[in-house]
Amino acid sequence: MPIIVLDPGHGGSDPGAIGNGLQEKNLALTIGLKVKAYLESNYGADVRMTRSTDVFIELSQRSAFANGLGASYFVSLHHNAGGGTGFESFVYTGTRETETGRRQDVVHAEIMKFYSQYGLRDRGKKVANFAVLRGTSMPAILLENLFMDSVNDTNLLKSASFIQGLSNAIGLGIAKALNL
Numbered sequence: 001m002p003i004i005v006l007d008p009g010h011g012g013s014d015p016g017a018i019g020n021g022l023q024e025k026n027l028a029l030t031i032g033l034k035v036k037a038y039l040e041s042n043y044g045a046d047v048r049m050t051r052s053t054d055v056f057i058e059l060s061q062r063s064a065f066a067n068g069l070g071a072s073y074f075v076s077l078h079h080n081a082g083g084g085t086g087f088e089s090f091v092y093t094g095t096r097e098t099e100t101g102r103r104q105d106v107v108h109a110e111i112m113k114f115y116s117q118y119g120l121r122d123r124g125k126k127v128a129n130f131a132v133l134r135g136t137s138m139p140a141i142l143l144e145n146l147f148m149d150s151v152n153d154t155n156l157l158k159s160a161s162f163i164q165g166l167s168n169a170i171g172l173g174i175a176k177a178l179n180l
């Protein structure tokens with residue numbers, strides 16, 4: 001059974017993006033725990049979390065945790081900010097043409113299938129030199145689930161049923177990418 005590492009961004013003294021009464025660190029943790037539950041109950045998957053409480057963890061510790069476990073997939077959960085709307089995903093620069101990019105295609109498509117129902121914008125499959133993507137020795141993806149400074153986006157993120165649907169879509173995407 002492959003080990004899946006879920007990485008809720010930020011935590012503790014680092015709230016991440018803040019907007020419209022929401023904090024990125026809390027949302028990312030809530031979604032992470034729901035994705036874990038989805039993968040465990042539907043696939044009996046072995047899912048580990050870089051954090052499962054509101055604590056601060058260095059970026060280097062997050063990738064080292066996954067590397068030490070010999071994990072098969074690393075999924076970092078974030079929410080965007082900076083004056084946009086919609087969803088985008090990132091893999092490490094130069095890995096689009098590898099297994100990492102193939103999995104990004106699968107996960108991204110599954111999540112967009114959910115977002116499309118709400119008319120949310122697909123900002124694309126992107127690459128970046130992010131620390132957790134660079135530091136992990138297995139395929140890794142970072143998800144930016146909507147914008148904390150968009151009223152339209154945060155109104156959806158405040159809905160429990162929306163969060164559950166999004167978590168299920170992320171879980172299903174991971175399961176498909178790993179052929180669980």
Ligand SMILES: [Zn+2]
Binds near residue numbers: 024
């Ligand atoms: Zn973030």
